[in-house]
Amino acid sequence: MIEKAERLLQTYYGFSSFRKGQEQAIRQVLQNENTLAVMPTGGGKSLCYQIPGLALEGTAIIISPLISLMKDQVDALVAYGISATYINSSLSATEQRERIRDMEKGRYQFVYVAPERFDSGAFLATLQRMELSLIAFDEAHCISQWGHDFRPSYRSIVPTLYQIPNLPVLMALTATATQEVIQDIQRLIHVEPDAIVNTGFARENLSFRMIKGRDKRDFVKEYVKSRPEEAGIIYTATRKDADHLQQYLEKEGYSTGKYHAGMSENQRKEMQTKFVRDEITTIVATNAFGMGIDKSNVRYVIHYSMPMNIESYYQEAGRAGRDGEPGDCVLLFSSQDIQLQRFLIDQSPVEEKKKEEYAKLQSMINYCHTSMCLQQYILEYFQDPNSTEPCGKCSNCTHDGKEQDMTKEAQMV
Numbered sequence: 058m059i060e061k062a063e064r065l066l067q068t069y070y071g072f073s074s075f076r077k078g079q080e081q082a083i084r085q086v087l088q089n090e091n092t093l094a095v096m097p098t099g100g101g102k103s104l105c106y107q108i109p110g111l112a113l114e115g116t117a118i119i120i121s122p123l124i125s126l127m128k129d130q131v132d133a134l135v136a137y138g139i140s141a142t143y144i145n146s147s148l149s150a151t152e153q154r155e156r157i158r159d160m161e162k163g164r165y166q167f168v169y170v171a172p173e174r175f176d177s178g179a180f181l182a183t184l185q186r187m188e189l190s191l192i193a194f195d196e197a198h199c200i201s202q203w204g205h206d207f208r209p210s211y212r213s214i215v216p217t218l219y220q221i222p223n224l225p226v227l228m229a230l231t232a233t234a235t236q237e238v239i240q241d242i243q244r245l246i247h248v249e250p251d252a253i254v255n256t257g258f259a260r261e262n263l264s265f266r267m268i269k270g271r272d273k274r275d276f277v278k279e280y281v282k283s284r285p286e287e288a289g290i291i292y293t294a295t296r297k298d299a300d301h302l303q304q305y306l307e308k309e310g311y312s313t314g315k316y317h318a319g320m321s322e323n324q325r326k327e328m329q330t331k332f333v334r335d336e337i338t339t340i341v342a343t344n345a346f347g348m349g350i351d352k353s354n355v356r357y358v359i360h361y362s363m364p365m366n367i368e369s370y371y372q373e374a375g376r377a378g379r380d381g382e383p384g385d386c387v388l389l390f391s392s393q394d395i396q397l398q399r400f401l402i403d404q405s406p407v408e409e410k411k412k413e414e415y416a417k418l419q420s421m422i423n424y425c426h427t428s429m430c431l432q433q434y435i436l437e438y439f440q441d442p443n444s445t446e447p448c449g450k451c452s453n454c455t456h457d458g459k460e461q462d463m464t465k466e467a468q469m470v
């Protein structure tokens with residue numbers, strides 16, 4: 058069976074070998090074992106359900122809460138010569154009905170649907186009349202209340218599914234590796250403990266750097282100058298910072314994009330498209346940018362100031378290097394960043410959450426001051442059971458950035 062999987066990997070995708078965890082996940086699914094795959098962003102989770110979906114008879118149903126990504130994923134499959142479609146609220150009612158009809162006829166090997174599709178019993182009834190190869194829950198942390206993006210409607214699908222007699226093998230995929238989330242998904246989807254494939258959180262192709270005591274604008278300018286052809290994201294904490302930094306870079310002769318919630322929907326769409334198509338290489342953005350953007354060749358992510366917590370930081374920095382090629386993640390820290398984040402937390406209307414937010418902020422501040430390996434610090438924060446050796450290439454491992462820190466301290470003296 059696994060030979061067949063290897064052949065499919067080569068013939069459809071042109072890849073020569075599986076990445077860490079993929080082979081085990083695929084093998085289990087082919088043996089009809091419900092499987093939970095925990096792999097970092099960019100780790101290659103899609104192939105874990107796509108290869109079995111190609112190898113097995115019938116239609117694979119992929120449930121995903123990220124409507125904005127469905128079209129891209131379907132386009133990618135179609136480009137590989139695989140029959141696939143998506144059904145969600147971005148389509149007209151007529152179009153949705155047509156696709157469901159075609160799906161029932163078995164015309165697609167892959168159908169991506171949003172969780173809301175299961176709100177009506179009709180879709181479930183259609184699935185019961187079909188031959189299914191597997192059902193995959195992408196972004197499966199959304200079905201757990203411990204996950205950072207809990208969607209109750211996503212959770213309620215699972216018991217409903219268990220009522221259908223022709224239920225195929227189930228898969229859950231996520232990049233969130235906390236133990237609570239893993240156990241919750243495991244129980245809900247009925248995954249045996251040894252059928253959890255957990256490659257951990259580490260992103261081996263990313264290098265983390267902490268820069269202190271440098272003029273931030275100047276750093277960014279020099280950085281962008283040194284990487285003219287490479288795609289990168291510069292995250293600022295506020296819209297105002299994004300506006301100013303982008304203006305500054307433009308003035309210095311570096312053409313950059315901009316993205317924040319203060320821009321019109323059309324402007325934002327245009328920026329996003331230009332960035333994804335490599336028409337602009339650098340984009341200055343707030344954290345409004347990134348969700349649901351599938352761009353694999355981002356080479357660097359710079360944080361112009363410290364974000365509010367490690368969760369956001371790792372998610373945003375992790376948008377670099379999704380293709381497995383090196384990615385550079387730089388955090389420009391200054392002590393004013395702490396005041397700003399405190400202020401933002403204080404602004405929050407939810408009183409009960411503040412204590413938790415402050416605790417998370419403290420871990421973020423500690424990250425900025427730690428002398429341990431930066432990748433390891435993050436893995437320990439997430440209680441990654443695979444947390445291992447120092448990465449050898451972050452600024453703490455290489456003592457890069459330290460000098461700047463000293464300079465600053467000297468300046469202050």
Ligand code: ADP
Nearest residue numbers: 072074075076098099100101102103104353379
């Ligand atoms: P995830 O969903 O885990 O974030 P994806 O499934 O989107 O990651 O895969 C990220 C990138 O890695 C994609 O560009 C994909 O084509 C590539 N990829 C996945 N598996 C392999 C492999 N075995 N060999 C080479 N590239 C791979």
Ligand code: MG
Nearest residue numbers: 102103195196
């Ligand atoms: Mg994915």
